[in-house]
Amino acid sequence: MVNRETKPKNWPSSLPYLKVPRYSKNLTPEQLQLVRQQPRAGTVHVIPANEPRGPTSVAKITPIVNPSHPANGQAGLLAARDLKPGQLIVQYIGELHSSCSAEDVAEHSQSDYDLWIDRDAGVAVDASRAGCEARFVNDFRGVADRPNAEFREVWDAARKERGIAVFVLPERKGTKARSGPQTKSGIKKGSEILVSYGKGFWGGRNGGQTDAGDCNEQQTSS
Numbered sequence: 456m457v458n459r460e461t462k463p464k465n466w467p468s469s470l471p472y473l474k475v476p477r478y479s480k481n482l483t484p485e486q487l488q489l490v491r492q493q494p495r496a497g498t499v500h501v502i503p504a505n506e507p508r509g510p511t512s513v514a515k516i517t518p519i520v521n522p523s524h525p526a527n528g529q530a531g532l533l534a535a536r537d538l539k540p541g542q543l544i545v546q547y548i549g550e551l552h553s554s555c556s557a558e559d560v561a562e563h564s565q566s567d568y569d570l571w572i573d574r575d576a577g578v579a580v581d582a583s584r585a586g587c588e589a590r591f592v593n594d595f596r597g598v599a600d601r602p603n604a605e606f607r608e609v610w611d612a613a614r615k616e617r618g619i620a621v622f623v624l625p626e627r628k629g630t631k632a633r634s635g636p637q638t639k640s641g642i643k644k645g646s647e648i649l650v651s652y653g654k655g656f657w658g659g660r661n662g663g664q665t666d667a668g669d670c671n672e673q674q675t676s677s
């Protein structure tokens with residue numbers, strides 16, 4: 456679902472907005488082959504080839520102006536309408552790069568916008584220098600009791616390539632009976648979309664080791 460604008464509202468003027476990924480020159484043919492291998496039918500969500508690309512109408516980038524929010528002064532992603540459990544929100548578009556390349560590692564290892572597409576293959580997507588709305592999804596810690604969304608693998612049928620997207624969490628067990636205004640499933644219009652970055656993210660920021668992936672570990676240990 457898209458609107459007709461070429462960039463979403465509140466998109467930073469200094470940052471390129473991407474509808475399709477950029478690719479590092481350091482990705483090897485083998486790495487590209489691995490991310491272009493379609494997962495077995497039924498194992499991942501398929502984004503159809505005719506799905507419109509560009510600014511989404513289901514979520515909006517919003518400046519955070521709330522001193523009690525841990526990301527106050529930054530931005531977050533809010534639901535622009537009621538979202539159903541399990542619904543696709545937006546694909547995570549950015550720069551595909553290789554953790555097997557020293558140059559790529561140097562460029563992306565400090566990024567807070569970097570997600571694995573295939574850890575074993577050493578392929579990740581970084582939206583720190585260019586990307587789409589998904590880069591504005593915050594972590595739930597300090598904002599809510601629990602996440603209401605998650606990152607999941609997808610198959611993009613237009614690009615014939617694996618990727619990552621943000622989805623509403625599926626309905627939690629035992630929440631059906633509480634549906635109605637107090638529902639705990641889905642995301643209400645105006646609510647912030649929040650995932651869990653995982654403890655590794657915050658561990659890395661607190662001086663722990665950042666997860667650099669298999670190739671990188673091999674490379675730096677030699």
Ligand SMILES: C[S@@+](CC[C@H](N)C(=O)[O-])C[C@H]1O[C@@H](n2cnc3c(N)ncnc32)[C@H](O)[C@@H]1O
Binds near residue numbers: 593595598
């Ligand atoms: C992927 S970005 C999320 C978007 C970011 N808020 C922005 O405006 O660009 C990750 C960064 O957002 C901030 N952030 C996200 N969730 C947070 C949280 N729960 N507590 C503190 N900072 C958070 C941190 O600065 C983190 O490095």
